[in-house]
Amino acid sequence: AGVIGPLQEGLLVAAARSRSAQLPMLSPTARLLPEGTQGVFSLNGVDPGAGEALAALVLTRGIRDVVALHASSAEMEEELRWFREAYARGGGTIERAVTYPPGATGFRLQMGEILSLNPRGLVLLLPPEDVELVAPQIAFYGVDEIPDLTVFGNQSWTSDGVLQSVQARSTEGVFAVTSWVGEGEFGPGWNTFVQAYEEHFQRSLRLPTSALGYDAARVLLRAARQGGGTPDGTLQALKRIQGFPGATGFLSVVDGRISRSFVAVRIENRRLVLLAP
Numbered sequence: 001a002g003v004i005g006p007l008q009e010g011l012l013v014a015a016a017r018s019r020s021a022q023l024p025m026l027s028p029t030a031r032l033l034p035e036g037t038q039g040v041f042s043l044n045g046v047d048p049g050a051g052e053a054l055a056a057l058v059l060t061r062g063i064r065d066v067v068a069l070h071a072s073s074a075e076m077e078e079e080l081r082w083f084r085e086a087y088a089r090g091g092g093t094i095e096r097a098v099t100y101p102p103g104a105t106g107f108r109l110q111m112g113e114i115l116s117l118n119p120r121g122l123v124l125l126l127p128p129e130d131v132e133l134v135a136p137q138i139a140f141y142g143v144d145e146i147p148d149l150t151v152f153g154n155q156s157w158t159s160d161g162v163l164q165s166v167q168a169r170s171t172e173g174v175f176a177v178t179s180w181v182g183e184g185e186f187g188p189g190w191n192t193f194v195q196a197y198e199e200h201f202q203r204s205l206r207l208p209t210s211a212l213g214y215d216a217a218r219v220l221l222r223a224a225r226q227g228g229g230t231p232d233g234t235l236q237a238l239k240r241i242q243g244f245p246g247a248t249g250f251l252s253v254v255d256g257r258i259s260r261s262f263v264a265v266r267i268e269n270r271r272l273v274l275l276a277p
Helices: 009-018 048-060 074-089 108-117 128-140 160-165 190-201 209-226 231-238
Strands: 025-027 040-042 065-071 093-100 121-125 150-153 175-178 244-246 249-254 257-260 263-268 271-274
Touching: 009 025, 009 040, 025 209, 040 257, 048 074, 048 121, 048 150, 048 175, 048 257, 048 263, 065 074, 065 108, 074 093, 074 121, 093 108, 108 128, 128 160, 190 209, 209 231, 209 244
Parallel strands: 025 040, 065 093, 065 121, 121 150, 150 175
Antiparallel strands: 175 263, 244 249, 249 257, 263 271
8 A cells, every 4th residue: 555664865765766656655754855756755854834834933023034044955955945935925035044064063154144144033944963053152153142133943943852952041032833742742642652662662762763653654554544455545545634643743744745733932941932823
């Protein structure tokens, strides 16, 4: 009825090109999907809904002109594209997209450029591992002293790991979007999954990666049952998935991609405070 995997982008591209046209494939962990293919999904891909939710958040704060900072990687370039398109539809403009090479640890030049632009809004599109590096340098180089500056972050800023490892003063007041439904919970089925995992393996679950595979299996099985067990029927049923209560979020298929529901939050004292709709 369908395939779960491959896990990595390069293997997913090769497998997608060698399959029959109607065979659906769900990768639990690939960050980028092969271009020009149909019926290929990822539970961990760049989510257009995140960029749209972040653009809506910036617009609701009354800011129509921002500077963006992001890593010059394919993943972050795609996240910027979804944000830019949604922001433009609402009348917003990215004055400058400031980039840094993946693996960078110092951001003096980038912070200097941001200071020279003197923006009202600063959008930080970062992979989780970079938040701990970038966040303290916003204050170190005086970017946070720009008058009336509002800082916005992507979902990377809202993970438990980032909130606990980064100094509270470096994330305080940042506006962000998140698909995680509660403190320490990735989705409505998270606690049930953790209990089952820990009882089965007799060890603590420390990372959410395995939950992506669990959700991929559950989504594919749901679609296979609804689609009569054939590849074509399964693919058509996958396209109709809406609000599926997974361990990693409420999952829907939108325009051929698996997407989650996002909400706007403000970081206060290492906690996510939900903003009124």
